Amino acid sequence: MIKQIIALIIKGMVVGGCNVVPGVSGGTVALLLGIYRRLIEALHSVFAKSSWNLLFKGQFKLWWQKIQGGFLLAIFIGVFLGLLVFARLLNWAFELYESLTLALFLGMIIAAAWYLLKSLFPLRRIDVLWLIIGLVVSLSLFFMPVLSENSSPLYLVLCGVVAMISMVIPGLSGSYLLLLLGNYTLMLEAINNLSQGAYQEAFAVLGWLFLGCFVGLIGMVKFLAWLLKHYERALIANVSGFVLGSMLLLWPFKQAKEMLDGKVVSYEYLPLDLMNPQHWLAITLFIIGAALIVLLQNCKPKIKATKESN
Numbered sequence: 519m520i521k522q523i524i525a526l527i528i529k530g531m532v533v534g535g536c537n538v539v540p541g542v543s544g545g546t547v548a549l550l551l552g553i554y555r556r557l558i559e560a561l562h563s564v565f566a567k568s569s570w571n572l573l574f575k576g577q578f579k580l581w582w583q584k585i586q587g588g589f590l591l592a593i594f595i596g597v598f599l600g601l602l603v604f605a606r607l608l609n610w611a612f613e614l615y616e617s618l619t620l621a622l623f624l625g626m627i628i629a630a631a632w633y634l635l636k637s638l639f640p641l642r643r644i645d646v647l648w649l650i651i652g653l654v655v656s657l658s659l660f661f662m663p664v665l666s667e668n669s670s671p672l673y674l675v676l677c678g679v680v681a682m683i684s685m686v687i688p689g690l691s692g693s694y695l696l697l698l699l700g701n702y703t704l705m706l707e708a709i710n711n712l713s714q715g716a717y718q719e720a721f722a723v724l725g726w727l728f729l730g731c732f733v734g735l736i737g738m739v740k741f742l743a744w745l746l747k748h749y750e751r752a753l754i755a756n757v758s759g760f761v762l763g764s765m766l767l768l769w770p771f772k773q774a775k776e777m778l779d780g781k782v783v784s785y786e787y788l789p790l791d792l793m794n795p796q797h798w799l800a801i802t803l804f805i806i807g808a809a810l811i812v813l814l815q816n817c818k819p820k821i822k823a824t825k826e827s828n
Contacts, residue, residue: 523592529553530596535604537597538706539623543684543691544597546761549754550630550814555746557593558686560586562743565736602713620770621800625807627765633815634758638751645755652759660766665700671726677701678730683738687757691764770800 529551537544548554563569563585572581582588611619638645668674677699681692696702704723712720745753771788791797 523588526553526589526592527596527599530593530598531600531603532596533593534597534600535608536600537692538601538604538608538709539691539693543687543760543764545684545686546630546634546757549757550633550811553593556586556589558739558742558746560590561735561739564590565739601709606710606713617770617772617796618800618803620768622803622807624765624768624770625804625809626811627761627768627807629808629811631758631761631765633811634754634761638755638758641755645751648752648755649759649762652756652761653763654759656760656763657766659694659698659763662698665698667700667704669701669704669723674701674723674726675730675733677705678727678732679734679737680730681727682731682734686735686738686742691767694764694767770804771797 529548532551533544533548533553536547545554548557566584569581569584572578572584608619635641635649641649677696680695680699684692684695693702693705696705705727708720708723708727711717712724766787769787771790773786773788790801
């Protein structure tokens with residue numbers, strides 16, 4: 519029992535940490551770790567009328583079992599710890615070793631896309647169509663203008679809604695959408711303030727973001743539970759397209775092309791140079807990232823998308 523709880527907390531930390539990386543979807547990581555379906559079902563139970571009836575009747579044990587409270591608590595503890603730990607670590611890594619960090623996550627993303635697509639083999643025409651739709655939508659995000667930073671409460675709530683919707687939909691990166699909305703740096707600073715004990719400054723931002731996340735969660739969890747039940751193949755194919763599209767954002771060999779309010783809003787992408795030792799180091803980290811996903815896959819049952827999709 520203790521081992522299971524520790525394993526869930528660690529998985530939650532991985533999901534929470536990956537949510538901090540622009541271009542990496544926590545939902546995709548949860549899917550690869552084998553906890554996505556259970557997470558959506560548990561969250562769906564939290565908001566179900568029958569669960570609230572049990573709670574209001576004082577049947578706390580039955581309510582806790584129905585919502586899979588132990589599972590959700592372990593995952594959310596892990597996500598919170600992952601955000602605290604990885605926010606500082608990734609902030610440091612991106613400042614000093616941006617290209618190498620991107621190479622590591624690019625390897626993870628490509629391996630993730632392979633496993634998602636492999637679960638659908640043999641591909642059908644409708645699977646390819648959903649994959650292309652996801653790819654087109656994902657690539658279109660790169661042409662969206664980056665907005666300026668805005669710390670007003672209403673805008674932070676909106677950012678929280680958008681971030682949560684993207685976090686629970688595999689393939690969409692909540693951090694990247696926050697980057698487009700202009701508040702990614704603000705979120706990282708708030709998380710760092712929280713880990714350093716500056717609670718007032720942290721919650722002035724995170725409090726409104728969490729409120730938006732809660733609103734977004736309520737709005738999406740029932741829809742996702744329905745999709746998983748009736749259109750699992752279509753969802754996984756669409757997610758695979760999103761994941762493939764996010765690879766452009768993680769391409770490690772690039773340089774700043776345009777800046778806005780001190781943040782890079784567009785890049786000039788550079789080709790792989792095998793004569794550059796730094797590029798070979800990036801290739802090594804790319805392989806390590808892919809190997810990490812392979813290791814995660816071997817530690818859990820294979821993804822199976824057996825349900826039919828119209």
